[in-house]
Amino acid sequence: MAPAKLSPRAQSALVWAVYAVGLAPALWTFWLGASNQLGADPVKTFERFLGLWTIRFLILTLAITPLRDLGLFNGLRYRRALGLLAFYYAALHFLTYAVLDQTMVLSAIVADVVKRPFITFGMIALTLLVPLAVTSNNASIRRLGSRWSSLHRLVYPVAALGALHYSMAVKVLGAEQYIHIGLLVLLLAYRIARPRLMEAKRQKRRAAA
Template identity: 55%
Template sequence: MPYLTGTPRNRTVMPWRFETWVITLLGLGPAALYFWYGAHDRLGADPVNVFERWLGLWAVRFLLVTLCITPVREVSGYSLLRYRRTFGLLAFWYACMHVAVYVALDQQFDMAVLWRDITHRPFLMIGAGAFMLLLPLAVTSNTWSIRRLGRRWRMLHRLVYVVAILAAVHFLMAFKTYTPTSVGYATMLCLLVLWRGRWIIRRRR
């Protein structure tokens, strides 16, 4: 594999690693744009809700991209596997920002109100469950964890399909009305989970 700079001994920066940084910076661009919009009062009459929803939407989008990588390889033979971790972590960071806006700006760190809101609104409980399952996946998205956990790592990361189902339900319920956007994204998430489930069953036969 070609190196970018230096001698063979110290040329450790690979082209694909440079590309992952570019993808990460571009992927965080929408968040920076919404922060700028919020700072300049350009998010409408309910800026917190708009900001919160857009961050959640981008979390779903990057989750979709992450789940699409394997089907794309199977159908076209074109592999983007080396970027899957990057897209998965982008989904996680957007989910973190989505949750942070809800806790800090929407509920203003009022833990009593936060707890009551989550326990009395099913879609929030489902969203919280999806986020909690996403945490260990993000923490173990590194080479050290892959080596340390071995086969258990693969089993752990299959939780992403549970996360996808929960995210689809949360996303659908959050809109309260069935819009083309909410139904479309939820349907795509479910179809990707079904595709992967079919592949796992076929592999075990």
């Protein structure tokens, strides 16, 4: 049975729902922190939480294409919201680090970025996310034409750097880290293999016709 076609209004409401649901964990955890319910080190807990959700939204953004290729879910209309949510979480993660952890001492932040490789990788990933967030709108898609797709391929180095940053930030890798990093590696591997897989699919279809 073909899926029911949604009206443009319903489609736009669903996209807004993705933003609302996506931002809920940050708001909820911020509230827990503000009301002293985040344990002994609320700043670290909040910082880690935001980093983890950045990874989760990167995973969801990268999962849209393979799920569509496999015919499991066509979520193209949600991809922009998911990518922007990854950026919002990364920006909040950085702000928590800069404002609450490093108390906005710019020299300490710069020294940390230079000295600790995992912070360097995180900073590069966040910097690369900025042009993607700024151009995630219809006007930029029109203005940049085919260059838009090339620019947005930066999401792959962002995901690789995010995975590296994550694996270096945690002292001991456990199930949670293996699952998140494993999914990112799998999704990046799919992107590399995708052109060949698509070509094989086309040839099979041509042969059948």
